[in-house]
Amino acid sequence: MSGGARRVVITGAGTINSLGHDVASTLAAMREGRCGIGPLNLRDVERLSVQIGGQVRDYDEYAHFNRQQIALYDRFTQFTLLAARQAMAQSGISFTDEESEMSGVVLGTAGGGVNTWDENYRTVYEEGKNRVHPFVVPKLMNNAAASHVSMEYNLRGPSFTVATACSSSNHAMGLAFQMIRSGMCRAMLTGGSEAMLCFGGVKAWEGLRVMSKDACRPFSANRNGMVQGEGAAVFVFEEYENARARGAEILCEVAGFGMTADAADIVMPSAQGAERAMRGAMRDAGLTPEQVGYINAHGTGTAANDKSECASVAHVFGAAADRLMISSTKSMHGHLIGGTGAVELLACIMALRDGVIAPTIGYEEPDPECALDVVPNVAREARVEAVLSNAFAFGGLNAVLALRAA
Template sequence: MAPRRVVITGQGSINALGHTATETCHAMAEGRCGIGPINVRDVERLSIQIGGQVQDYLAEDHYNRQQIALYDRFTQFTLLAAKEALAQSGLVFEGALAAEAGVVLGTAAGGVNTWDENYRSVYEEGKNRVHPFVIPKLMNNAAASHISMVYNLKGPSFTVATACASSNHAMGQAFQLVRSGISRAMVTGGSEAMLSFGGIKAWEGLRVLSRDACRPFSANRNGMVQGEGAAVFVFEEYEHARARGADILAEVVGFAMTSDAADIVMPSKQGAARAIAGAMKDAQLNPEDVGYINAHGTGTAANDKTECAAVADVFGSHADKLMISSTKSMHGHLIGGTGAVELLACVMALREGIIAPTIGYEEPDPECALDVVPNEAREAQVDVVLSNAFAFGGLNAVLALRRAP
């Protein structure tokens, strides 16, 4: 069976830059910063008090009391993003299509807010009972399961947890399920809601968080900034989408994943380079075909220098002609959900010819001597883009997208 072509026919998001994919892309095009002071319980006990927090959000505006008892914040975000993506796609899952369509989502930690609240209840307040739905609420697959139930998705459905590469791994699996002919349509993406006292305190222990801003590739960077939110996409078989007259946003053309097999936290140039090269090989691309890379770009010295070195190795002389930016500078690092939100910037680059910037860039770093699209978005026509994700544990996942056919 010949491989099927895979296209994106819907996208949705909620994150620090906006409550929809459209709002998010407008904010990216404006170079807006969604990072600021956070509002969480016991924030005064935290050393780090900034993040890419979703603003002006109340669960009660979207869900009833019974749903809130069952949906952790990461699930709430995912359902809102899925609603937007599926409305845009126009797909209705019935009959044979419902039987084969599924959902693959990425999250690193699942229901962190639920863990946090119930640890407090048991250990701090001394209660001996928790809500009967604590396990169904905090489990990593909760969001995927609820999407399958809401939209009648009866095919392959599961959750991927590979730290910061979770979303890219999930979208890569969805891509392969459609390309192989197993399903004509998959709902995919990722989410994270780790901005709680316990979630931030755990990250503080690593000493990789910035106290003031995320400045990827800038010589004066001082760490990453956590974010939260979700992004969800509809991946669909090209002929199926074309037959129903769907608006095609972009084509997914390649995917690769590698393992550094080296260190639990320090990234490897070789592992990253093999993932980038693997995605290009899968998509049958030459270096000069690629115009833009959405970088993993966390704002830590270890990641930024390793990623730039990997890009330089793979692209050689073409590396100087590439644009590479990190939107984490605007929305923060969504950990397991980050690759999904960043794919919005890739679709925007292909569809609208707008390259999202790396904001907060102040000082050139000779070890990151690439065109990082500093501080202001740029208009440029690109035909092919890559999206990088490199996770703790040395797990790497890279997607390749092409302009809509």
């Protein structure tokens, strides 16, 4: 960290995902080890071989948006706006003209408006129609959510979308952190969103043959693949002195960020790339392995990821790995692809603020290649001063955030 570096804190959080429609209900579900994965409710589900997912249930778009907005907002944008609304309310921050030019929004998504793509391909190819809605492009573009958030809250500084598959929201949050730390910005709305639980979205993932048909069981010897989820989480990242001056409640401090590329394989993870990202985040935060008490793992439940991730953690932490807790909340909410790191950051905040470590549920058989403390099945009370949040994406793109207790 350079001498002039500013401290960055989180002052607001919001979410909607398969565990809950806000932060309180999501954290309650994580504490209880509740599973948000269940049978998919979508058109043509009987044509899918994978029929489960972490779907957002009991969601009525008309309860939140009017008809004109719905014509313009894909599901991933709707989720983002709802999460941003919660984060802004908790933070209490406001953006006057001067502040708005020093504030922006960086969000992650892998697919953007996948539901919009899916519906309009059907319109043209299946139903044979020759015309689509004039808003299809602004609805499906990956930056739609970031643009609508910037308009909603008058954010006129750096605003854009990051698309790095399953690392998208960690990359987005890491960049937002760096912009505030460098003095470029005072505050940022950041996080990520994904909504690809539609026929085409699931069918595409089926093709990879990495999906489970029954459950997500990270680190368990009988794991058999990942399960998709959907939803969003958005946070207010803010310069520490600014937050303190306005009396904001500080949820935790963002302390460091590491990102690397495996430069190896488009789908197979590399333990070395993950290692370098974790070491980079700790070095950036000035943390030793002994100070990190918990890692929210990428933990997808595939044979390759979990084995590779455990090897990299064991290598980075050495003797300190014996007292380290590591869990994958994807076992509960599914893999939100580009939005996953954002929802998982909530588990990191819970660990630092409440002293509760979210469990890895669905854990049935120990795997000698995943011989770490994976907090199996039941949440644990434990005080930790620093945590890491891992995201390792297809394409070999890795992003790790380091956070400290406020």
